[in-house]
Amino acid sequence: xxxxxxxxxxxxxxxxxxxxxxxxxxxxxxxxxxxxxxxxxxxxxxxxxxxxxxxxxxxxxxxxxxxxxxxxxxxxxxxxxxxxxxxxxxxxxxxxxxxxxxxxxxxxxxxxxxxxxxxxxxxxxxxxxxxxxxxxxxxxxxxxxxxxxxxxxxxxxxxxxxx
Numbered sequence: 001x002x003x004x005x006x007x008x009x010x011x012x013x014x015x016x017x018x019x020x021x022x023x024x025x026x027x028x029x030x031x032x033x034x035x036x037x038x039x040x041x042x043x044x045x046x047x048x049x050x051x052x053x054x055x056x057x058x059x060x061x062x063x064x065x066x067x068x069x070x071x072x073x074x075x076x077x078x079x080x081x082x083x084x085x086x087x088x089x090x091x092x093x094x095x096x097x098x099x100x101x102x103x104x105x106x107x108x109x110x111x112x113x114x115x116x117x118x119x120x121x122x123x124x125x126x127x128x129x130x131x132x133x134x135x136x137x138x139x140x141x142x143x144x145x146x147x148x149x150x151x152x153x154x155x156x157x158x159x160x161x162x163x
């Protein structure tokens with residue numbers, strides 16, 4: 001006999017699915033607190049800010065309104081790294097908390113391990129009106145090590161320099 005109100009035994013109810021989603025949400029919040037801390041992201045933040053500020057310096061050097069050179073200076077102030085882009089009397093300055101992170105530079109060791117990159121801060125790159133500068137490699141070391149190259153044409157990118 002076929003009844004119109006058959007019970008379905010397959011699948012899950014909406015309440016069961018909702019409970020599973022709530023439990024997964026609570027577990028993910030707890031896992032994030034255990035696995036993430038500020039030092040894990042500090043090196044990546046410094047690398048990204050370094051690339052952005054060098055690119056800003058290059059753009060300023062290529063600008064038609066600037067006749068004299070542009071400089072990019074990376075220095076330290078306590079637990080902060082200071083990124084200065086200077087042209088004429090204008091200075092654009094950014095500060096990043098660099099606790100647990102160090103930055104070294106080299107114009108000779110452009111590929112391979114960062115062990116040979118030993119230049120200390122402060123460091124200044126000078127850009128001419130064509131946006132060109134000295135090819136330089138920076139190594140940002142924290143939980144992980146990042147290599148940043150500034151090509152002789154003034155473009156900054158993550159990775160080893162092309163030689």
